[in-house]
Amino acid sequence: MCAVRSIEVMYRYDALDHQIVSERVEQFRDQTRRYLAGELTEDEFRPLRLQNGLYVQRHAPMLRVAIPYGLISARQLRKLAHIARKYDRGYGHFSTRQNLQYNWPRLEHVPEILAELATVEMHAIQTSGNCVRNITTDHFAGVAHDEVVDPRALAEILRQWSTFHPEFAYLPRKFKIALNGAKSDRAATFLHDIGLNFVTDAAGEIGIRVIVGGGMGRTPIIGHVIREFLPWQHMLTYVEAILRVYNRHGRRDNIYKARIKILVKALGVEEFARQVETEWEATRDSPSVIPQEEYDRVAAHFAPPGYEPPGDEDHALAFQLAADRAFSRWFERNVHDHRRPGYRAVTLSLKKPGVPPGDATAEQMDIVADLAERYSFGELRVSHEQNLILADVRERDLPELWRRSRAAGLATPSVGLLTNIVCCPGGDFCSLANAKSIPIAEAIQRRFDDLDYLHDIGELDLNISGCMNSCGHHHVGHIGILGVDKNGAEWYQVSIGGAQGINGDPALGQVIGPSFAAAEMPDVVDNLIGTYLGLRTAEERFIDTVRRLGLAPFRQRVYGKEAAVA
């Protein structure tokens, strides 16, 4: 057994960072006081609370806590568990944007919650509202075997730059930026307002491929590359130029047409890029150019932890893999390659059937914090698939980690499989939703509870959103389910063929036909799977079969003959 290791490989605040977050807590405390005293109207308070992650939901306010680029320490996770117990109902929901949401806090407690978060270098700044939101990135950043550039330091520099940016506090609409430094795009950079892909040129210099105007929501669009190689030192000046063009010219008359993707579409990619370049030429040599010294200062926080040299533990692992089917299944699905010999990254699953996807109890958070300290340098990540990742696990610790995480309900061996459902909180909690999403996820998980069958079906992303805002990313699910409202009743529209773009290009799913009642959904998924199993070639995944054959055979099976004619 190894000793407890807890050197945090993450950005740590200095006195200046602490001061900014503390001043924000006091600012919001006063804003809340003025609202409760009637000095601020509902309309005046709304954008202020939203910029602090506070929504008013069906039952209570919802508070969204930022987990910058998905990176969190054991110490911080214990604080989240404590807040869940003290101010909420003992659990939290990890979202597709790598954040944590509390569904039951009281408004008057929120300033106190923010003060508690500040003690562990956390906040809820800009987790909603029409501003630059939490920056997201690859949950395997720093350990991925296919990584070209570790995106974490630049993600932190961008986080700081975007925090309370005075010019961009009232954008036409929310604004999401994702960073990726690996060959596979695990951050969906083509589906964000801005996607930044770090690349190297022939001389080994680091640059950024800049993608603009992607997004899901009502009008899903794959983003466009507007610059192939931007020297990394100009990341902030270039993003500023993009945001200035958007802030001035993005539509504000219709919230459904206010995202940057609509502006890019209306102007045309070339014209939009030309305007950005013109703006950038005027500002590129500002003090916002990132000095090497600042990059080095931040990057030092993400230096590799004290890895041990590889030992000769292969035998024990091989023995365990051969001897225990349940362990080998978990190993196959939830354990991932690591750039360092002798180490692996591990997914702790928040997809246990019967529990809303992404939900974790305070007890589980505490257990995960313990596991992170014992097995992974006290640090973990939130994935956009709503699971938790221990990024630096010694191979010899895998059997023990598996036993402990299984005992805590965190070892569902379904990563990449149909039941690893990505799902928004839906109509059970969210006031925007047209339909419930969690019961649909549960019904599908119940239907597909045979592990052998699931593994035979193979890789399949299933995503559920309760409304067009697409928080469940249904557009990029191999199977995507969208809750729709038909004359006040909840219906579900199904699309197939979407892809996040992790292996290959991203793609948007196509709707297969008229929507279904909730009770029909397990059968619909069953029929889609049945079609695939009947038609697949030996090496084909579900998505490959859809790409090869199109929608027709799936439609025919799901709707029967009449729809095939229609």
Next chain:
Amino acid sequence: MPDIIRNGRVEADDWDESALLTLAEWKARRHESMPEGTRVGVRLEPADDPAEIASDLDRLQLVAINFPRFADGRGYSCAVLLRTRYGYRGELRAIGDVGRDQLFCLKRSGFDAFALAPHRDPHAAAASLGDFSLRYQGSVDDPLPLFRKRLAMAPRGMHFASTAGAIPEENLP
């Protein structure tokens, strides 16, 4: 006339907002000769392009940017452009739906005067000009990002002037 906040202090307004010229009015009258000492103020709306008054700025004593709704943030970029791109040095005033909780960002974006909506108390509001004592990013009020100040504070860091926007040669691309 209601008081305004100017340069951090609450004081009596010496302008009649109704006398401000719209962009169209200014463009129609910009070539008129005006009597010595005439004060001219122009009022811009969110969609107005500040480039249209860029060559007139030394003739204007006041540029007011209107916020029909405080959540319409175009005026922030307009102010940044007037101050940085076009070099306007005169009074830049935020008018319309302007409240206490916008003042900090407005000031950072280059506004030095604020006419709050009539029901709002400028004395209480002025306190929010100092909501934050530190800022991560550069803007009009202080073009140096926090990281350049950190470097200046570092024991063996490079030396930067505290207010100027200059960057040492070696940091330029």
